[in-house]
Amino acid sequence: MIPDRVVELLHGPTWIQIGTRDEALRPAHALVVGAMVHDDRRTVTIFVPAARSERLLRNLRENGRVALGLALASHEAYQLKGTYVSSRPTDDAERTRQEARRAALLADALKAGYPPAIARPLVLGLAYTPGVAITFRAEEVFLQTPGPGAGTLLS
Amino acid sequence: MGILPDEIKPAMQGVIPSHVVTCSRDGTPNASAISQVYYVDPDHVALSHQFFNKTKRNIEENPRAAVWVISPETFEAWDLELEFVRSDTSGPIFDVMEMQIEAIASMVGMKGIFKLRAADIFRVIAVTKAVGERIPLAEIPGPR
Numbered sequence: 001m002i003p004d005r006v007v008e009l010l011h012g013p014t015w016i017q018i019g020t021r022d023e024a025l026r027p028a029h030a031l032v033v034g035a036m037v038h039d040d041r042r043t044v045t046i047f048v049p050a051a052r053s054e055r056l057l058r059n060l061r062e063n064g065r066v067a068l069g070l071a072l073a074s075h076e077a078y079q080l081k082g083t084y085v086s087s088r089p090t091d092d093a094e095r096t097r098q099e100a101r102r103a104a105l106l107a108d109a110l111k112a113g114y115p116p117a118i119a120r121p122l123v124l125g126l127a128y129t130p131g132v133a134i135t136f137r138a139e140e141v142f143l144q145t146p147g148p149g150a151g152t153l154l155s
Numbered sequence: 156m157g158i159l160p161d162e163i164k165p166a167m168q169g170v171i172p173s174h175v176v177t178c179s180r181d182g183t184p185n186a187s188a189i190s191q192v193y194y195v196d197p198d199h200v201a202l203s204h205q206f207f208n209k210t211k212r213n214i215e216e217n218p219r220a221a222v223w224v225i226s227p228e229t230f231e232a233w234d235l236e237l238e239f240v241r242s243d244t245s246g247p248i249f250d251v252m253e254m255q256i257e258a259i260a261s262m263v264g265m266k267g268i269f270k271l272r273a274a275d276i277f278r279v280i281a282v283t284k285a286v287g288e289r290i291p292l293a294e295i296p297g298p299r
Contacts, residue, residue: 017223019176019186027176027184027221029234031288051287067176069186079186121230122171125290144187146269150206 001041002138003154006078009070010035010044013101013108018046018134019067020059030056032068033128034098044068044080045135047090047098053132060084066136069144073112077144078154082136090131098128157197158279163233166224167194169259174223175202177213185209190259190269192224192235193252195276200237201248203256204273211275214239220277223285230292232285237277249274 002010010016016032034047046068048056060066064084071077090098102123109119141155166173169191178184187210193201202222204211214220218239225232243249253271260269 015172015188017174017176017186017188019178019184019221021176021178021182021184025178025180025182025217026219026236027178029174029176029186029221029223031174031223031232031285049287052285063182065182065184067184067186069174069188071172071188075188077188081183118170118227121292121295122225122227124295125230125292127288127290146206151208 001155002037002044002080002141006080006141006154007037007041009072009078010037013104014070014072016046016068016070018048018056019069020056021063021065022059023062028055028059031126033126033131034094034101036097043085043135043137044082045133047094047128047131047133049127050089050130050132051127056134057087057132060087060134071144073109073114075146077146079142079144080138081140081142082138085135085137087132087134090129090133094133095129095131098131102126102128158282159194159197160282162229163224163226163282164194165228166226166233167192167200168227169255170227171225175210176221177210178217178219179213180216185213190256191252192222193248193255193274195248198279199240199276200235200279201252201274201276203252203271204242204275205256205269205271214275230289232288234283234285235279236281238280240276240278243274243276244272248276
């Protein structure tokens with residue numbers, strides 16, 4: 001089960017990245033623009049720009065392995081590892097969710113001290129439509145905040 | 156002529172954190188933020204090895220890494236495909252990275268936590284602009 005704090009961050013102004021790999025164990029990266037934890041607290045749907053999804057989905061359909069890293073500007077960080085379930089285009093409600101998240105992410109970046117000249121283009125430049133919703137089942141959650149507890153299995 | 160374009164250099168100054176994905180021998184990917192990707196030469200970069208042990212263990216098992224960097228000037232992002240070459244615990248690359256990591260740690264309140272253990276040197280196999288990930292600057296609403 002995904003801990004409360006991690007659910008809060010997945011729904012909040014958090015920088016999220018997905019890691020996958022191909023059959024030759026070559027890793028691949030993509031930025032995630034929003035996430036939603038399902039009621040079972042184990043299933044997660046993430047949103048990525050369609051233009052960045054081709055390699056990601058090919059890897060996931062081949063082997064299903066997902067690593068999802070999330071971090072706040074404060075450096076508080078976690079990682080989920082799990083297995084791919086499904087994908088589909090994002091819908092209107094999800095696009096609205098992504099727009100709200102971008103606004104929150106910008107506010108958080110400014111609060112963390114990023115100058116507006118960096119925070120605005122950095123956050124508002126995140127492409128999100130057309131988007132793909134990717135659902136996976138989280139099997140492990142790790143603390144990843146820099147420090148002695150980094151790598152601790154939380155769930 | 157090397158593989159890295161000059162325009163990528165601002166993305167390697169540690170202004171905006173970068174991301175790194177590695178993969179263990181058993182095929183489990185690992186995704187982590189990284190303080191800085193250091194430009195060594197047109198064909199090599201160095202990643203700061205501080206404390207993210209899973210990334211380090213994965214690299215020992217499987218030398219491939221995927222790195223994402225973004226320029227704080229143009230806000231263009233790049234994907235790098237890397238292969239591990241060696242780990243430096245002293246020398247000119249280590250010394251410069253150590254100084255820069257200390258500066259970053261001071262700026263972000265992580266002094267005493269961010270400490271460079273090694274400069275991990277990677278060969279750049281491929282570099283591509285992360286097309287489709289960014290909205291062009293001219294299309295972003297409001298003042299910069």
